[in-house]
Amino acid sequence: MNLTNQKSIGNDLTINDLKFMPQYFDRYINLVDTKTTLLDGLKKSSKEFYDCQQLLEKYQNYSYEVGKWTPKDILQHIIDNERIQMYRALAYTRNDTGTMPGYDQDIYANYSNASNRSVSDLLNEFEIVSASSVLFFESLTEEMFHKKGICFEIEITPLAIGFLNIGHAKHHLNILNERYFK
Helix, strand or coil: CCCCCCCCHHHCCCHHHCCCCCCCCHHHHCCCCCCCCHHHHHHHHHHHHHCCHHHHHHCCCCCCCCCCCCHHHHHHHHHHHHHHHHHHHHHHHCCCCCCECCCCHHHHHHCCCHHHCCHHHHHHHHHHHHHHHHHHHHCCCHHHHCCCEEECCEEECHHHHHHHHHHHHHHHHHHHHHHHCC
16 A cells, blocks of 8 residues: 655644644644644654554553553544544544544543553554544645644644644653553
8 A cells, every 4th residue: 555645735834834732632733743744744643553462462461550551542542542632633634623522542442442452453553543634634735734623622623633643642652661661
């Protein structure tokens, strides 16, 4: 599957192209290097998790504290979050002016069935979801990247959502490296 549309504006957009930084989500977006283009960053996100597959498998059922997620729960959360964020991006680009609700990540985690899945299966799903995001972003015009929408009372654009997805995965990879992979 070829995931490179050389003509896509997403090959050139970086966080410096954001017209404003959305509140709350800035904590994730700011984890993305300012030189990283949107499409390159999305393509590399799942690869970075594949690079630590052995550690993910070694610690797959480990939780550093009671009530904290396991690495498999974290992978499933990243997948779920990207799907939710991409629905929001799709809605904004299609002029859906309704306010998108937030979601309770803990409820999603409790009902995800991640504990009964293999790390390999979760990594494959993450790669496919990320590839779908890349294909979606490749289809957008510059105007579409900057359409504003409201997510849980916060103004955001599809471009910001793309970088949010990259930064969100990086945030959780940092947590895995700091608290799980010892």
